Amino acid sequence: MAKIIVITSGKGGVGKTTTSASFATGLALKGYKTVVIDFDVGLRNLDLLMGCERRVVYDFVNVINKEANLNQALIRDKRSDKLHILPASQTRDKDALTVEGVEEVLNELKLSFDYIVCDSPAGIEHGAFMAMYFADEAIVVSNPEISSVRDSDRILGLLSSKTKRAVEGLEPVKEHLLLTRYSPERVEKGEMLSVDDVKDILSLSLLGVIPDSQDVLTASNQGIPVIMNNDSDAALAYNDSVDRFLGDDVPIRFTNTRKRSFLGKLFGRK
Amino acid sequence: MGLTILNMVGEGAGKHKIPQQNTEEAEQTREQATNKEQDGSSNTPTCQKDQSNMESSPQIPGEVVNRTITSPVRSGQRIVVPNGDLTITASVGSGAEVIASGNIHVYGTLRGRAIAGSNGDENAMIFCKKLDADLISIAGIYLVSEDIARQKHSTPVQVTLHGESLIITES
Numbered sequence: 001m002a003k004i005i006v007i008t009s010g011k012g013g014v015g016k017t018t019t020s021a022s023f024a025t026g027l028a029l030k031g032y033k034t035v036v037i038d039f040d041v042g043l044r045n046l047d048l049l050m051g052c053e054r055r056v057v058y059d060f061v062n063v064i065n066k067e068a069n070l071n072q073a074l075i076r077d078k079r080s081d082k083l084h085i086l087p088a089s090q091t092r093d094k095d096a097l098t099v100e101g102v103e104e105v106l107n108e109l110k111l112s113f114d115y116i117v118c119d120s121p122a123g124i125e126h127g128a129f130m131a132m133y134f135a136d137e138a139i140v141v142s143n144p145e146i147s148s149v150r151d152s153d154r155i156l157g158l159l160s161s162k163t164k165r166a167v168e169g170l171e172p173v174k175e176h177l178l179l180t181r182y183s184p185e186r187v188e189k190g191e192m193l194s195v196d197d198v199k200d201i202l203s204l205s206l207l208g209v210i211p212d213s214q215d216v217l218t219a220s221n222q223g224i225p226v227i228m229n230n231d232s233d234a235a236l237a238y239n240d241s242v243d244r245f246l247g248d249d250v251p252i253r254f255t256n257t258r259k260r261s262f263l264g265k266l267f268g269r270k
Numbered sequence: 271m272g273l274t275i276l277n278m279v280g281e282g283a284g285k286h287k288i289p290q291q292n293t294e295e296a297e298q299t300r301e302q303a304t305n306k307e308q309d310g311s312s313n314t315p316t317c318q319k320d321q322s323n324m325e326s327s328p329q330i331p332g333e334v335v336n337r338t339i340t341s342p343v344r345s346g347q348r349i350v351v352p353n354g355d356l357t358i359t360a361s362v363g364s365g366a367e368v369i370a371s372g373n374i375h376v377y378g379t380l381r382g383r384a385i386a387g388s389n390g391d392e393n394a395m396i397f398c399k400k401l402d403a404d405l406i407s408i409a410g411i412y413l414v415s416e417d418i419a420r421q422k423h424s425t426p427v428q429v430t431l432h433g434e435s436l437i438i439t440e441s
C-alpha cells in the first residue's frame with residue numbers, strides 16, 4: 001500500500017523543498033517507486049531543484065481541474081526511472097487545491113507508487129493544510145533556532161488534530177523530526193540550539209540531522225538533488241535519514257565539531 | 271524545600287491581575303470571562319477557603335469532569351477543562367494554552383500558558399516537572415514569563431496563590 005509522506009515545517013525557508021527532492025530521490029535510489037508533488041502552488045520550486053523545469057507541460061492543478069491526466073503531467077526523473085515529479089502550477093493560486101481534487105489525484109497515484117512525497121508550502125494556511133491532510137507520515141523540518149522550533153510545534157499540533165487521520169479518529173500521523181542547516185560550530189558557540197535542546201522541546205523522534213552545507217546551494221543551482229553528491233556530508237546525512245525512515249538503525253553523525261588534526265591544519269584541510 | 275515569592279502585592283499587584291472583562295489581549299481572558307459567567311465581574315474571593323482541593327470549582331455546581339492528556343500539547347493548541355482538574359503526562363509547548371477550573375498537573379516541561387482556577391478558585395494549584403512557562407495564572411492572578419524566568423528552578427515545582435501573589439515552591 002502506498003504511503004503518503006508530507007514534508008512540512010510551518011516556517012518558510014527551512015529546507016522543505018531541499019528535503020523533498022533529496023528524500024524522494026533517496027527512496028527511488030533504494031528501488032521504491034516514488035512520486036514527489038509540489039504543493040507550493042504559485043511559488044513552484046521543486047522542479048528547479050530536481051532539474052526538470054524545462055520539461056513542465058502540465059501541472060498538479062491541471063490534473064485536479066481535469067485539464068490534463070496524470071500521465072501527461074507526471075515528469076520522469078532524468079536520473080531514476082523509479083522517480084516522478086508532479087510540479088505545481090505557477091499561475092494559479094492555492095485555492096485551486098480542493099480536498100476532493102487532491103484526494104482523487106492521490107488515490108490514482110497510490111495505484112502505481114510506493115511513496116508519495118508531498119512538499120508543503122510554508123505557513124499554516126490552505127496550501128500547507130492540503131499538503132498534510134492525507135498524510136500517513138510527516139517529516140517536520142526544523143532549523144536549530146527557537147522560532148523555527150516553535151513553528152514546528154505548531155505544525156505538530158495541526159498534524160494531530162486537522163489531518164484526515166485525526167479527524168476520522170484513525171491511527172495518528174507518524175511524526176518525524178528532521179533538523180536541517182545544523183552547524184556544530186555555531187551550537188558550540190551558543191548561537192544555535194543543540195540537537196538535544198530541539199528534541200527536548202519537541203518530544204519527537206529524530207529522523208536525522210542535516211549539516212549546514214554549501215553543497216546544498218550548489219546542488220540546487222545545478223538542479224541535482226544534493227543527495228546525489230557522494231562527496232557531501234549533507235548527502236550522507238540525507239542518505240542516513242532515508243535509511244532510518246525505512247527502518248534501519250543508523251547512528252546520527254555530523255553533530256560534533258570537527259577537531260582539526262595537526263596535519264589538517266598544516267595543509268589547510270577541512 | 272526552597273520557597274520563592276515572586277511579585278509581592280503592592281502597587282504593582284494590579285498589573286498582575288488578569289482583567290476579566292474588556293480586554294483585547296488574550297483568548298484565555300475571554301475564556302475566563304465565559305467560564306465565569308455565573309460569577310460575573312471580579313476575582314474577589316466568593317468561595318470560602320475550605321482546605322479541600324477536591325472540590326475544584328466551588329462556583330459552578332454540576333459534575334466534575336477531570337481530563338488527562340497523554341500526548342504533548344503543541345503550540346497553538348488549547349485544552350480547556352471547564353469543571354475539573356487537568357493532568358498532562360507530557361510537555362506543554364510554548365504558545366499552547368492549558369486551562370482548568372481546578373488544578374493543573376504537567377508531568378513534563380510547562381512552556382506554554384497554564385491557567386488554573388479559571389472560575390476563580392483560589393485554592394487551585396499548578397504542578398509541573400519543569401517550569402519554563404509563557405504565563406501561569408491561578409484565579410486570575412498571573413505571572414508572565416519574564417517574572418518566572420527571574421528564578422531558576424531545576425526541580426519540579428508547585429504554584430499556589432497566597433492572597434494576591436503566586437508562590438512558586440520547589441518540591
Ligand SMILES: Nc1ncnc2c1ncn2[C@@H]1O[C@H](COP(=O)(O)OP(=O)(O)OP(=O)(O)O)[C@@H](O)[C@H]1O
Nearest residue numbers: 012013014015016017018122181211212213216217
Ligand atoms: N542543509 C543546508 N545547508 C545549507 N543551506 C541549506 C540547507 N538546506 C536548505 N538550504 C538553503 O536554504 C534555502 C531554503 O531551502 P528550501 O527552498 O529547501 O526551503 P523551503 O522550506 O522549501 O522554503 P519555502 O518555505 O520557501 O518553501 C535555500 O537557499 C537552500 O539552498
Ligand SMILES: [Mg+2]
Nearest residue numbers: 016017040045
Ligand atoms: Mg519550498
